[in-house]
Amino acid sequence: MDWAIDLINKKEVHATDIDVFRGRDYFCPSCNSLVRLRRGEWRVPYFAHANGQAKPYCDRYVPGTYTDRTLMKIIEGERIQRSLGLFLRLFDDNASNSSWHLELGIPEPDRSMGILKIASAYGGERSISLHRIKSGGMRVRVRTDQKEYTLLAYDVADGEWLNRIKQPIEGLSDYAVFKFSPNGGRRLSLERPLYWGRSYILIWSMGKEPDWFPHSNILNTKPLRKQGNWSGAIINMPLFYDQLVESWVNKWLRRKVEHPTVELLLVSPLPSERLPDGSFTIDTNSNVVLSIIGEEGSKTWSELNLVTSYEERIHRHKGTGIVPYHLSIGSFELGRVDIWIDDDFESGLQLIISKFQKSLDTRSPAVVFNGTDKNDQNVSTTLHSPAAREFLEKVHNRELIFKDIYLPDRVNLSIRWSKKEAYGWNEYLFSIKPDSQDTTISQLLELFNQILDMQNVHLKISADQFGEVDMVFIGKSPEGQIIMSYNWRNSVKWLISQSFNFLVTNNNVSLYQYIGTLNLDYFCGMDRLLLNKLFQCQISHGLIPQFKIIIKECISAQNEFLVENI
Secondary structure, eight states, X not given: OOEEEETTTOOEEETTOTTOOTTSOEEOTTTOXXXXXXXXXXXXXXXXXXXXXXXXXXXXXXXXXXXXXXXXXXHHHHHHOXXXXXXXXXXXXXXXXXXXXXXXXXXXXXXXXXXXEETTBTTSOEXXXXXXXXXXXXXXXXXXXXXXXXXXXXXXXXXXXXXXXXXXXXXXXXXXXXXXXXXXXXXXXXTOOEETTOEEEEEEETTOOOOOXXXXXXXXXXXXXXXTTEEEEEEEOOSSOOHHHHHHIIIIXXXXXXXXXXXXXXXXXXXXXXXXXXXXXXXXXXXXXXXXXXXXXXXXOOEEEEEETTOSSOEEEEOOOOSSEEEEEEOOOXXXXXXXXXXXXXXXXXXXXXXXXSOOOOSOSSOEEEEEETTOOEEXXXXXXTHHXXXXXXXXXXXXXXXXXXOOTTOEEEEEEEETTSOSOEEEEEEOOTTSHHHHHHHHHHHHHHHHXXXXXXXXXXXXXXXXXXXXXXXXXXXXXXXXXXXXXXXHHHHHHHHTTSOOOTTSEESGGGOTTOOGGGBOHHHHXXXXXXXXXXXXXXXXXHHHHHHHHHHHHHHHHXXXXX
């Protein structure tokens, strides 16, 4: 259906409206049942009833008739019918400001005869024979321009693929937003929201720099080098909701900010290469291990779907919505494998299964931390493992010695950190080169040990699909006040979030009666505000034991503090 009712403003909206978003709740005008927006880069937007929600009498309900075989054909069509895309590639990320350029992404063709001409190619018009465009497509550097990017086709047979790649795409516009990775990313469509805790690349023309109203300690940025009349910056969204940032994004970028969706990552094996369309090439003998991860506030998931190019069926794995979630899905024959979560095919994972002509590193396809404890026993963990947080916490508390890191070839490791009393972020990007492995690992270890020796520091580590960690290390306050540990603070935040699940009724409990001798003046400002927020909540009787545990920890820390300072 084309029309639905917006839950928030109770108005009728059209599926093509710019302020209509996937993941938001809408209702059917006929039966008042829940409907979802179906929109993607390769389909016309429409609303569809959520699974099992339509009323039998609804005159707008069209029962789904897709069998696995039909859906297989749709998926196969999307594989070869992807449209042109504009990408931004980053370079020299260790520099204070990275250089960049634009690339036009040409999708993998369904034929091998013919020639494409790109008039806007960097350095002048460029011709490409279709037989040169392999699996995963091709990217071609183009001029940084506001004009449309178009392809001209010669001697290419008519078909859906040709019709799609002949459609021009918009040139660069002010406040264009691209996905961020250490190597850059694809331009986001106008309807895509930004997510809390994620990083993006923002581009604007000369004289149009946005007003960076949210201060650098809220919305921190890293400038890019100028490219002709164009400038840009990497922007890092705060982890949690911030009204100033949301207002700034709405005003300048004309986008909404939402809680992030869960992500599907390839943990193992180490891919041979990543193709221009984002597909990973792996060996036929490899056991594939996946991870579903999500940040605080991420939407839950219910089903993992998998389809291969040599089977006419879809494999479905029912999930619990828990993140992180790790699973092994075995090895595959030669061909292509598409994996996606729920109905989000576009954000899925694509694998190209092939026979390698060269040997791969036989060590673990993961970022591995190695250390020794006080008994000189070896301790190891991988970055994608939940144990990585405990490993780093113990290094910070000097319960472990950080001795070694294994970083696979072709993997970029991004390290960002910020001290509480400072503004902005420090950042380094590491990758292994055959002639400098020992030097790189030595520098990496030295940097990690320097950061983990700091107090009150926020550390972010990211290795793309090989895992990431985001944590705050708390030490003794320079003002002589009590500072809560990371886990302690998370327990308080969890209890606050649970209190929102209950209506304010006579059965709920005011928490002030349990505070006793606790004096919040002994706590640092950030934790004092957090505890005050907790005490103002009303919770159910069932949560009182958890609250008492937190109060007991606070009073114990207060007593230790008084003993040390009297």
